[in-house]
Amino acid sequence: MSTNSIKVWAMAALLMAASNIAHAGEILVDRGAYRLSAEQSGAGPVTVVFESGFGQAKDTWKDVIAALGPDYRSISYSRAGLGNSGSDGKPKDIDAHLVDLGAVISDLAGGQKVVLVGHSYGGLLATEFARRHPQQLQALVLVDPATLGQRHAFKQADAARVQADDAALLDMLPPPMAADYRALITQLDAPGARTPSAMPDLPVALLTATQVAAEPFVFEETAAGKALWKAQHAALFSAFDRGFQRYFVSGHNIHRENPAAVADAIRDIAGRR
Numbered sequence: 058m059s060t061n062s063i064k065v066w067a068m069a070a071l072l073m074a075a076s077n078i079a080h081a082g083e084i085l086v087d088r089g090a091y092r093l094s095a096e097q098s099g100a101g102p103v104t105v106v107f108e109s110g111f112g113q114a115k116d117t118w119k120d121v122i123a124a125l126g127p128d129y130r131s132i133s134y135s136r137a138g139l140g141n142s143g144s145d146g147k148p149k150d151i152d153a154h155l156v157d158l159g160a161v162i163s164d165l166a167g168g169q170k171v172v173l174v175g176h177s178y179g180g181l182l183a184t185e186f187a188r189r190h191p192q193q194l195q196a197l198v199l200v201d202p203a204t205l206g207q208r209h210a211f212k213q214a215d216a217a218r219v220q221a222d223d224a225a226l227l228d229m230l231p232p233p234m235a236a237d238y239r240a241l242i243t244q245l246d247a248p249g250a251r252t253p254s255a256m257p258d259l260p261v262a263l264l265t266a267t268q269v270a271a272e273p274f275v276f277e278e279t280a281a282g283k284a285l286w287k288a289q290h291a292a293l294f295s296a297f298d299r300g301f302q303r304y305f306v307s308g309h310n311i312h313r314e315n316p317a318a319v320a321d322a323i324r325d326i327a328g329r330r
Contacts, residue, residue: 083141086134086164088157091143095134095161099127103195103327104169106162107133110177110310111241112234114140117176120316125323132171134161138233148236151244154182155189162193172327174319176200176312178241184256184293191257196300196326198262200312200319204289206252208245211276214285222275252292261300262326264319265290266307277309300326 086093096115105125107118115133122131136154138144149157162171172195175183180202187197212219223242227235244250265287270278277286294302303322307314 090145094141101128104130108175108179124320148240150240170195174198196260201266256296261297262322263302
């Protein structure tokens, strides 16, 4: 997860009012104490579910969905507290977000296996969902994903920088998102948090951004951080037996900088069995 992307989208989230009122084109997924705002478009034999990065609502995927076209059934949603999705006010960790993702797939995919696409923190969620519920997936697309082991690697390389990045981020996040971030880093800092050495037998497309920022805002954007990021991706990819990894000279938000490339990866991996 790039904390720079979190910064950008956290500021955007400040302008969004979380609501349980349905808007045109929305589908509301009932979670009891709150409802999640989702949208679907297109039709066809392949259903694609999109999981966004930290602080990003469902609209972040609109260009990829447009590039994918109407022959795919695309489902995007906003996690609790983002966009028009409601919240119960409790911090959400990885496990809580996975339960919500499971509800979206269960309610909207109609029992069909889906291609699950995740970016950044959403890539971590997609990877974990695949590990826990492989029977619900046809394939996996990871767009510059975060990994379970990245913070251990980053802190080993430059613990002071990681701590400073955390403090800066927590200063700019609204309280609910800050609570989610604290829950997340607690999980990722736990001794047992490591990138899994084994993954289910699913085809995977892993897209990795390689651009080093001219003026790095966080450790991940430095040359040293990017090298570790790429190593984490190599380790993750090696845990799968099928699929491909593609590199892009771009920033962290590949899906916004090059939506056609993400759509191509979805098409390519959906055709593999």
